Amino acid sequence: MSKLILNNLHHSFENKPLFNGLSLSVGTGEVVAIVGASGVGKTTLFNIASGLIAPSDGRVAIDGVDRTGQAGFVGYMLQKDLLLPFKRVYDNIALPLTLQNLPKSAIHDKIMPLLPAFGLDELHHKYPAQLSGGQRQRVALLRTYLSNDSLMLLDEPFSALDFVTKNQMYEWFGAFQKDKELTCLIITHDIDEAIYLADELYVLKGLPATLAHHFVIDKSSDFLQSVEYLNLKQDVLRAIQG
């Protein structure tokens, strides 16, 4: 069953159509990456999918229920981690639950068992400025996961990280996503990241923007070391630029 369906979306800014009938379906437990040039409409697509903005026309369905223009049904991690510097890691993580007015003890019971999986069990009493980039990103991911533990929209989740940390995060997040059968829609400029994390990749292109190219990614363990991987990377690059 589809976890998220975007059906025949239309949207314009200042009378210029950005989407003119865009559709996408993401299956439960699937990771779908959207790549595309700057300004093509990736963030707007996420804002529509998350209900932050309503499309001029078309529907957003989550678990088969119409949620068009309704916020609060997905976890949405913005490009910047947006951690509050004056709050400790624990309180930053607790934010979505505090906003739901959950009692403190219930918040504690939800957060504490998840800290080890996110590598934060030793860090929850620190302030964001005392963390590394990768640790901050884990805090932001856990906060997003607590706002919705089945569907996450991630906008450039690992872009601020160095090469080594990025690769560690891919491995960790890939395993976590599989274990929890999380459905994820990821925006990224990084083709390697898209290929590493996603089951399917779409190239968003043009004005109005369409999902012009679709790639299904081989997830076998030796794919990333294969010539096919380099060929796929080249094909995606050509699709973005062509």
Ligand SMILES: Nc1ncnc2c1ncn2[C@@H]1O[C@H](COP(=O)(O)OP(=O)(O)OP(=O)(O)O)[C@@H](O)[C@H]1O
């Ligand atoms: N609120 C708005 N009012 C007017 N135009 C907007 C608004 N939001 C976005 N746009 C325009 O819509 C287009 C798509 O913007 P969007 O931010 O979705 O692109 P993007 O692919 O996410 O870009 P980037 O990769 O640089 O973040 C751009 O031309 C942008 O200027």
